[in-house]
Amino acid sequence: MEIETIAIHAGNLIEPGSAAIQPLTLSTTFQRDAQGAYPSGYMYTRISNPNRVALENVLTLLEGGEDACAFSSGNAAGSAVFQALEPGSHVIAPVDMYHGLRNQLKVVYNGILEVEFVDMSDLEAVKNALKSNTKLIWIETPSNPLLLLSDITAICDLVKTKDIKVCCDNTFATPVFQNPLKLGADLVMHSTTKYLGGHSDALGGGLITRNKDEFWQRICAVQEHSGAVISPFDCYLTIRGIKTLPYRMKGHDANAKQLVAFLKSHQEVADVFYPGFGGMLSFTTASGESAAKKVANATKIFIQATSLGGVESLIEHRASIEGPDTKTPRNLLRVSVGLENINDLIEDLDAALKV
Ligand SMILES: *Cc1c(COP(=O)(O)O)cnc(C)c1O
Numbered sequence: 001m002e003i004e005t006i007a008i009h010a011g012n013l014i015e016p017g018s019a020a021i022q023p024l025t026l027s028t029t030f031q032r033d034a035q036g037a038y039p040s041g042y043m044y045t046r047i048s049n050p051n052r053v054a055l056e057n058v059l060t061l062l063e064g065g066e067d068a069c070a071f072s073s074g075n076a077a078g079s080a081v082f083q084a085l086e087p088g089s090h091v092i093a094p095v096d097m098y099h100g101l102r103n104q105l106k107v108v109y110n111g112i113l114e115v116e117f118v119d120m121s122d123l124e125a126v127k128n129a130l131k132s133n134t135k136l137i138w139i140e141t142p143s144n145p146l147l148l149l150s151d152i153t154a155i156c157d158l159v160k161t162k163d164i165k166v167c168c169d170n171t172f173a174t175p176v177f178q179n180p181l182k183l184g185a186d187l188v189m190h191s192t193t194k195y196l197g198g199h200s201d202a203l204g205g206g207l208i209t210r211n212k213d214e215f216w217q218r219i220c221a222v223q224e225h226s227g228a229v230i231s232p233f234d235c236y237l238t239i240r241g242i243k244t245l246p247y248r249m250k251g252h253d254a255n256a257k258q259l260v261a262f263l264k265s266h267q268e269v270a271d272v273f274y275p276g277f278g279g280m281l282s283f284t285t286a287s288g289e290s291a292a293k294k295v296a297n298a299t300k301i302f303i304q305a306t307s308l309g310g311v312e313s314l315i316e317h318r319a320s321i322e323g324p325d326t327k328t329p330r331n332l333l334r335v336s337v338g339l340e341n342i343n344d345l346i347e348d349l350d351a352a353l354k355v
Helices: 003-009 051-062 076-082 099-107 123-129 154-159 213-226 230-241 245-262 288-298 343-355
Strands: 065-073 090-094 114-118 132-138 165-169 187-191 205-210 269-273 280-285 314-317 332-336
Touching: 003 051, 003 245, 051 065, 051 205, 051 230, 065 076, 065 213, 076 099, 076 132, 076 187, 076 205, 076 213, 090 099, 090 165, 099 114, 114 123, 123 154, 132 154, 154 165, 205 213, 205 332, 245 269, 245 280, 245 343, 280 288, 288 314, 288 343
Parallel strands: 090 114, 090 132, 132 165, 165 187
Antiparallel strands: 065 205, 187 205, 269 280, 280 332, 314 332
């Protein structure tokens, strides 16, 4: 099946003769029969739930994996990978990386994992960082917020014969533009809060695996025992969002490309960062940080807010949300290009850039 069909049907696990859309199962617990067995196949919602099984099924098929685990947030999904590592493991992560996960590595895993941040777009830097206790390479491509690209295939080739897992945060690219498992990665991570959910109203995260190996079993154990699972209602909303993902991504991509062309020709804009696909871009203002902040304040259609991947366009001064240790340029604005009419978006930014 192709992605449009998977997106619509793989998250809808229905019985013949039943409702056409899988119902929401809010029950936290499931009945036992006279023998003490669980005839529904479910026992307790932290362990498993029909809506979560449906979400995990569609995630698995979208990324071409063998299995998936859904979590309460993208950060919880990332944390499950880090928790599954032996203490003392060396982890290589990108310098330009989603700041929430970077902070998690620095704060929560301080003293538990040995984390090293490298320029992941530089293959030599990754190669030079490898150590005897390296157990995980964390890739994020395109990266946040500079939209740098890393070569997933080349990085995976580097560690092919070693006992090192490669996990790729595929939140920005989505399975529409990139399938890291097909390029050699062991695991894919998503913040489903973003494009997969697509409507800025459901928090969630997912991991998809290429193999149901021992490391994956550890991740499944973390999901069950640590319990950072996604609620049935958020599963329902995320599945509903996924149905239109391939079509939404075409719209995000087309709008972003036109916005990039507009920004590149604008005299108030210094640099534009865009990987050539998808709906995320960032740009720097020619007149510095205060100009950037003014622009983010002056838009009428673009909402000044963090996050991304919804149908509505968002604009954000990135350095001020990332905290004092950020390397993000002070005059950088990150834009999540939504699905509004492109002429309205261009007009809105044009007016804001004149303020
Ligand atoms: C938002 C985001 C995350 C974290 O996801 P949450 O759902 O907010 O926990 C991780 N990686 C990327 C690239 C993100 O944009």
